[in-house]
Amino acid sequence: MRRFWCETLKGMLIVWIAWSSLLSCYEIIRLKIPMTMYLYEEEAKEVLSGNHEKLDPQKLHLDFSGDVIIQETAQGNFEAVCSLFGVIPLKTMEVTVVSKQELIPGGIPVGIYVQTEGVFVIGTGQIETAQGTIESPAKNIVKTGDYITHVQGNTISRKQELITELSRFQGEELILGIRRNGETIEVAIKPLLSENGAQIGVWVRDDTQGVGTLTYITADEKFGALGHGISDADSELLMEVSEGKLYDCEIFEITKGEKGTPGKLSGKIIYSQSNLFGEVTGNLSGGIYGKANAHLQESVEYQPMPIALKQEITEGAAAILSSVSGELKEYDVKIEKIYRNDNDVNKGMVLTVVDEELLSLTGGIVQGMSGSPIIQNGKLVGAVTHVLVNDPTKGYGIFIENMLSNH
Secondary structure: OHHHHHHHHHHHHHHHHHHHHHHHHHHHHHHHOOOEEEEEOOEEEEOOOEOOOEOOHHHOOOOOOOOOEEEEOOOEEEEEEEEEOOOEEEEEEEEEEEOOOEEEEOOOEEEEEEEEEEEEEEEEOOEEOOOOOEEOOOOOOOOOOOEEEEEOOEEOOOHHHHHHHHHOOOOOOEEEEEEEOOEEEEEEEOOEEEOOEEEOOEEEEEEEEEEEEEEEEOOOOEEEEOOOOOEOOOOOOEOOEEEEEEEEEEEEEEEOOEOOEOOEEEEEEOOOHHHEEEEEEEEEOOEEEEEEOHHHHHHOOOOOEEEOOHHHOOOEEEEEEEOOOOOOEEEEEEEEEEOOOOOOOOOOEEEEEOOHHHHHHHOOOOEOOOOOEEEEOOEEEEEEEEEEOOEEEEEEEEEHHHHHOOO
16 A cells, blocks of 8 residues: 555655746747747748737648747738647737838937926925924825816916026915826915925926937938936836927047946037937937927938847847947947837846957947947847946847837
8 A cells, every 4th residue: 555655745746847847848939939029021920919900710720749830921910829730729929021121220419408398206205384384285186197277277388487487486286287207187285485486396307408419310311319218317107298309529538438337428519500419309218209300410420320139139149339439430239139028118138248349449338329239130120228237248128129119
């Protein structure tokens, strides 16, 4: 009897190990298939994504003998359900079929100025009233990330307009129109009188500016830059922009990056019509976007270059295009890792700078290089987005298809 139970337990253990191994293999295969993917028309590509409409089986071919392969002949968005051996469901992928595209790589520094859509609230604080008391009139009423758009029904978009409206305060409660998480609400708040006049105890901002790098210009004269959106420096929230401008920029100082301290490019921006590069129309997670004028189009040096979708990118040698030295050059980098299925749109690749000239000049990747085009095998594959603080020779990049999806 004892031997019987030993053999039984041994058999159960073998079954458990086999089942666990199968589950592990299943999860490895499932994770290999990304959530989203772009495919060129009439080309078979490694499946890395899925879509929104039921896919016609006659248009799709999946081959699980190696990597998953998809064949599509018409533009559009489709939903592809992958299964192992045609039986075991793996993942539903979003597949977008696109035409081949060429972009003009940038690599030149640009000055950026944008205005917020409403008065952006950085935070709330205390004020000292004329009676000497310390009060927080906006606490639990106005929140960080709010946009004040109206005071007593009057539309405002600038800080000075808010100050002007508050100066009319006669002791009554005011109604503020606020946009919060995309919804418009009204809140009541009573300003308090201080030595500086009527105040509601909020820290606000209505514009921002900085230096970045142009990534590309499209055939229809649209531009993309930065590779990530412009966020408020204090709250780290993506800023909702009403309008903005792109300017020519002259880099006059480079602060080299060191371990624990990111470097930066310091640039001179002259806000004049003669220096204008174009109009900023969007500030989104994948970068800033707008319309390029003739001055910007004349300032780029490269000819149109085909793009590479993320399944075409390989680990290994690549280059970033930058003019940090004052001359537009390709600097050698190595793509260390590719995260095709990562939800962080701005961190699809890990890069290491291996170019001795660039390392000597900047120490690696520095602030202001965001948007620098990444080139591999003669194709534009993405843009630099972030530097690793603990190692300035390393940074992240965004896939070019993720930048283009915001147009």
